Amino acid sequence: MTASPPKPAVTAREARQVAEAAREQDWRGPSFAKELFLGRFRLDLIHPHPVPGDDAVRRGEQFLAKLRDFCEDEVDSARIEREARIPDETVTRLRELGAFGMKIDTRYGGLGLTQVYYNKALALVGSANPAIGALLSAHQSIGVPQPLKLFGTQEQRDRYLPRCARGDISAFLLTEPDVGSDPARLATAAVPDGEDYVLDGVKLWTTNGVVADLLVVMARVPAGEGHPGGITAFVVEADSEGITVEHRNAFMGLRGIENGVTRFHGVRVPAANRIGPEGAGLKIALTTLNTGRLSLPAMCVGAGKWCLKIAREWSGAREQWGRPVGRHEAVGGKIAFIAATTFALEAVVDLSSQLADDHRNDIRIEAALAKLYGSEMAWRMADDLVQIRGGRGFETAESLAARGERAVPAEQLLRDLRINRIFEGSTEIMHLLIAREAVDAHLSVAGDLIDPDTSLQDKARAGARAGGFYARWLPKLVTGPGQLPTSYAAFHPTGHADLAGHLRYVERTSRRLARSVFYGMSRWQGRLETKQGFLGRIVDIGAELFAMSAACVRAEHLRQRGDHGREAYQLADAFCRQARVRADELFGRLWTNADASDRTLVAAVLDGSHTWLEHGIVDPSGDGPWIADATPGPTAGPDRHRPVP
Numbered sequence: 001m002t003a004s005p006p007k008p009a010v011t012a013r014e015a016r017q018v019a020e021a022a023r024e025q026d027w028r029g030p031s032f033a034k035e036l037f038l039g040r041f042r043l044d045l046i047h048p049h050p051v052p053g054d055d056a057v058r059r060g061e062q063f064l065a066k067l068r069d070f071c072e073d074e075v076d077s078a079r080i081e082r083e084a085r086i087p088d089e090t091v092t093r094l095r096e097l098g099a100f101g102m103k104i105d106t107r108y109g110g111l112g113l114t115q116v117y118y119n120k121a122l123a124l125v126g127s128a129n130p131a132i133g134a135l136l137s138a139h140q141s142i143g144v145p146q147p148l149k150l151f152g153t154q155e156q157r158d159r160y161l162p163r164c165a166r167g168d169i170s171a172f173l174l175t176e177p178d179v180g181s182d183p184a185r186l187a188t189a190a191v192p193d194g195e196d197y198v199l200d201g202v203k204l205w206t207t208n209g210v211v212a213d214l215l216v217v218m219a220r221v222p223a224g225e226g227h228p229g230g231i232t233a234f235v236v237e238a239d240s241e242g243i244t245v246e247h248r249n250a251f252m253g254l255r256g257i258e259n260g261v262t263r264f265h266g267v268r269v270p271a272a273n274r275i276g277p278e279g280a281g282l283k284i285a286l287t288t289l290n291t292g293r294l295s296l297p298a299m300c301v302g303a304g305k306w307c308l309k310i311a312r313e314w315s316g317a318r319e320q321w322g323r324p325v326g327r328h329e330a331v332g333g334k335i336a337f338i339a340a341t342t343f344a345l346e347a348v349v350d351l352s353s354q355l356a357d358d359h360r361n362d363i364r365i366e367a368a369l370a371k372l373y374g375s376e377m378a379w380r381m382a383d384d385l386v387q388i389r390g391g392r393g394f395e396t397a398e399s400l401a402a403r404g405e406r407a408v409p410a411e412q413l414l415r416d417l418r419i420n421r422i423f424e425g426s427t428e429i430m431h432l433l434i435a436r437e438a439v440d441a442h443l444s445v446a447g448d449l450i451d452p453d454t455s456l457q458d459k460a461r462a463g464a465r466a467g468g469f470y471a472r473w474l475p476k477l478v479t480g481p482g483q484l485p486t487s488y489a490a491f492h493p494t495g496h497a498d499l500a501g502h503l504r505y506v507e508r509t510s511r512r513l514a515r516s517v518f519y520g521m522s523r524w525q526g527r528l529e530t531k532q533g534f535l536g537r538i539v540d541i542g543a544e545l546f547a548m549s550a551a552c553v554r555a556e557h558l559r560q561r562g563d564h565g566r567e568a569y570q571l572a573d574a575f576c577r578q579a580r581v582r583a584d585e586l587f588g589r590l591w592t593n594a595d596a597s598d599r600t601l602v603a604a605v606l607d608g609s610h611t612w613l614e615h616g617i618v619d620p621s622g623d624g625p626w627i628a629d630a631t632p633g634p635t636a637g638p639d640r641h642r643p644v645p
Contacts, residue, residue: 215236242266345378
């Protein structure tokens with residue numbers, strides 16, 4: 001077996017320092033989710049539900065109508081799945097519709113849609129085929145348009161945004177064969193040479209990279225005279241000399257995505273193509289993802305709506321033991337979960353998107369929670385749909401059609417959704433990212449107390465600072481409006497389900513959550529960052545509380561608008577009851593769990609003490625290194641770059 005290439009020597013502390021330096025240090029506005037983790041239920045930050053302006057609605061609805069016609073009449077999802085490729089004519093029609101410029105301002109030739117309508121469009125087109133949603137999302141949410149909108153120069157915007165709006169496809173290249181969520185190990189180099197930088201390295205999992213015209217590339221600039229260096233972002237022409245798409249990757253799902261391996265060998269990039277200053281690349285990437293992450297849960301909303309439609313129709317048509325299967329409690333419970341969760345997830349995405357459009361709140365935690373919650377819940381909904389469909393859920397749509405039944409691609413949806421728990425930050429990484437933001441207030445006042453490298457003098461100052469903060473903060477966690485039976489009475493109108501009680505639960509539970517974070521910090525201090533099980537449960541509780549809040553606010557908004565208000569209240573009530581069960585279970589597992597014994601066991605497994613348990617099988621895996629060789633140099637194979645004409 002070929003040996004894996006040597007890994008860059010990066011300590012855990014160095015990796016944390018790189019990640020911490022890339023964080024947005026300041027809060028640009030209030031954050032409902034941040035306050036929630038601090039035990040402060042700021043309902044005023046999300047209620048009344050913010051709404052888009054009339055012009056935004058008009059333009060958004062007009063585009064959605066055209067996009068719906070296109071999806072219904074021209075998208076052949078079965079063909080995309082069968083051929084593992086989006087047909088060129090489909091991409092051409094998307095260009096003609098302006099779909100590649102949904103988020104680009106009209107002055108650059110884009111449609112200028114709001115985040116709300118951009119996400120509605122992704123939910124719609126993603127329901128037709130998720131690979132199309134991934135194509136458009138990767139292009140606009142993390143590709144060239146968004147970082148240039150936030151950090152580009154006017155010259156860069158004038159040069160590239162009109163191209164992106166017309167349909168020049170863009171891709172985002174950060175990941176490398178040995179670099180995932182730990183960017184401190186980034187190996188692709190951008191060496192200054194006169195007025196240019198010279199790029200060398202290999203990028204993996206480049207969504208849109210196979211067909212891209214423009215690339216956003218993250219590369220490490222070495223420090224030197226006149227160059228502070230660090231991880232830096234560049235716009236790169238995909239047809240530049242020295243760029244080779246070496247491989248088009250194939251996956252269990254999303255078979256139509258153009259995702260590959262891209263090699264850079266002596267690629268010259270003008271300094272004018274650098275986005276922001278040297279060393280700002282990771283900050284640009286993370287800031288871009290603040291709203292970019294909302295595209296993924298938007299498509300999860302579309303998946304939930306489709307799951308609900310199929311579950312409802314099938315469960316009414318299929319009969320067992322004298323009744324439709326949906327009338328049996330075991331199946332009905334799954335339908336109730338799908339319906340309630342779809343309502344709540346749409347509430348989370350719409351609320352977060354409108355807050356992003358209004359620019360009045362800092363939504364970095366809200367967007368991250370939406371991504372985390374949406375990807376996990378959509379997967380569960382699709383899994384339940386497969387179970388409801390039984391053997392037909394496991395059978396492919398093509399096979400169903402061949403024997404004369406409706407071609408329902410439930411198993412395809414399950415495969416397509418699985419990547420969402422990994423894309424743009426795995427569930428495990430999202431737990432840590434959100435947890436870091438959730439404890440930011442604590443670390444800002446008490447961080448030096450738990451930092452082993454802090455001097456005694458600095459620890460003393462930090463102790464005084466922390467003492468004042470906690471003397472003011474802790475007493476506020478004892479009591480609140482959630483203990484008053486009349487609180488939030490507006491959420492219990494006559495003839496509707498009682499959502500006021502659920503909001504009181506959120507208020508009480510947010511204080512309980514904040515106390516739990518404090519107890520964890522007090523117990524483990526600097527070791528808290530290693531308690532990933534604890535932190536993950538803290539974040540998951542916060543996600544449930546955020547979703548409950550969004551669901552209640554959306555239900556009241558729909559009621560006041562006269563838009564299925566009674567039904568919305570029923571959905572929100574059912575969701576909150578389900579979410580409360582999950583949250584209470586997570587609280588119990590904060591302190592009663594198997595984390596310690598699991599750590600002991602995994603150490604023994606990794607040390608080889610239990611290889612005897614693996615006896616009695618054969619391993620069908622092929623030979624080869626666990627991680628492909630990414631040594632810089634010229635390519636050894638053909639270029640598989642396939643720009644769509």
